[in-house]
Amino acid sequence: MKLPEAKAQFIQTWGLLGAQWGVNRTMAQIHALLLIAPDPLSAEDIMGGLDISRGNVNMNVRELMNWGIVEKVLVPGERKEFFIAEKDIWKVGTAIARERKKRELDPILKVLLQLNKVEGDPKDKQVRAFRETMQNIQKFAHQTDSALNAFIKSEENWFYSTLMKVIR
Amino acid sequence: MKLPEAKAQFIQTWGLLGAQWGVNRTMAQIHALLLIAPDPLSAEDIMGGLDISRGNVNMNVRELMNWGIVEKVLVPGERKEFFIAEKDIWKVGTAIARERKKRELDPILKVLLQLNKVEGDPKDKQVRAFRETMQNIQKFAHQTDSALNAFIKSEENWFYSTLMKVIR
DNA sequence: ATTAATTTTCAAAAACTTTTGAAAGTTCAA
DNA sequence: TTGAACTTTCAAAAGTTTTTGAAAATTAAT
Incomplete structure (x- = not known):
């Protein structure tokens, strides 16, 4: 080609x-x-x-x-x-990840996490199902957040180790 | 509420x-x-x-x-x-990640990875810039892939450890 | 100050996506 | 079989996003 x-x-x-x-x-x-x-x-x-x-x-x-x-x-x-x-694709990738997490994921998850404080009788099937779903989401949010942070962090490691090589 | x-x-x-x-x-x-x-x-x-x-x-x-x-x-x-x-949000999240990776990311990256085989004189500035970018993307693709797989894997661990608790 | 080069804005047009709802298709009980 | 209950399809309408291009604004040289 x-x-x-x-x-x-x-x-x-x-x-x-x-x-x-x-x-x-x-x-x-x-x-x-x-x-x-x-x-x-x-x-x-x-x-x-x-x-x-x-x-x-x-x-x-x-x-x-x-x-x-x-x-x-x-x-x-x-x-x-x-x-x-920016020519360093890792910087590009993590800039996008960081930006989207900040602008999109974080604010919406904040709302979702409030919703498990819903009032209601714990004997009510509807209330129980709702609370359980919200708690699951809360756990999920936390894990996703960790994964994204790990990704962003791994970039920093890569970036600095490369920088070291370049500076020598 | x-x-x-x-x-x-x-x-x-x-x-x-x-x-x-x-x-x-x-x-x-x-x-x-x-x-x-x-x-x-x-x-x-x-x-x-x-x-x-x-x-x-x-x-x-x-x-x-x-x-x-x-x-x-x-x-x-x-x-x-x-x-x-599916009520298990982890399963939902990783199903989406797996699906999107398979359908969207993988085929496109396959194309991109081929592009560093471009013909041309390595003394040509244009050719050099192009190849370098493609090589960067190749490395990035590999790392992103690992990160996504780690995410999908972490779900499996969580899922099985929870399963264990439920089965007791 | 004037002018020419350049950038920015924004309303209207084009392109694209989603939704509707009525018609066609399917299934199954009688 | 028939027909009622239900599901699927799809062309047209509504909604959304992106693009254009001409006019306004900015900038810098003379």
Whole structure:
């Protein structure tokens, strides 16, 4: 397989993967394009590379910056703004995990955990079934949280051990 | 908080949570309704409980059965079909993780891992950047896979240790 | 201050997903 | 068989998300 074909396939596959993990397809594709670009890209480069509008580029690049996996750089002698992606995929993966956990999982679980304080007669079948489900969820939430934290932590370990190798 | 209010809040929160994790909202709500129901529910019960159409119930219940977290049961003396949800949340969580990994992550990663076989001159900056990114992804895929497997495995441990307690 | 280059915004259009409900299909008791 | 009870299908409607592109805002050079 030649490079241009491989690039195109990577962009489209990364887009599909992103979509399945709750990231908008175009956002993932822009990220892919930046990931494999050896140099910073301008808004025009992205528009041309993916054949999308200026507004769309602006919107999704901004969101990628919010997620902390893309940043703006200034190229000396150029008026335009350029963008680069975080190239370390582990950092990308854990940034996404951390972000989604914080924004999505944590607040909703807070609500769920309150619900086992429901009033009612413990002899009532309905009340018992409800409480039991809520308690199960509470335990599950705790375990999921640990698993995610372990994942995020394992990244830190990997990151620092690699850093050590690089610094020597 | 009284039971009916708590139930309503659980259904709507579980729906939101599901939507964020790639499950259609109604599907998650049907699952929630079945989770807190002490007895099997019919299609009518679900239609009434969530105020949705028959077709919608049929479609989403079928999908929940595909995921392996809801099943059809027959109530003696009743013509209708009834449904129950898997009540063990760990089983639900790991079923979802296993299913999504198998259907979504694995096939896409297979494609990505092939892409570092791209042809090209290693002196070419473009080729080098591309290969490096692909190699990073390969390592990441492997680690994510291990983490997910650990999660799925931890469930099995929990499940069997609980089983032991129940059997005594 | 003016102008040209560039970025940002946002309302409308397009694309995509979900839901409905009526019609078709199935099952089973009589 | 028949027909009532029930389930499934699917085309059209409703709802949601994403994209566009032109206008407004910003920036920087002259």
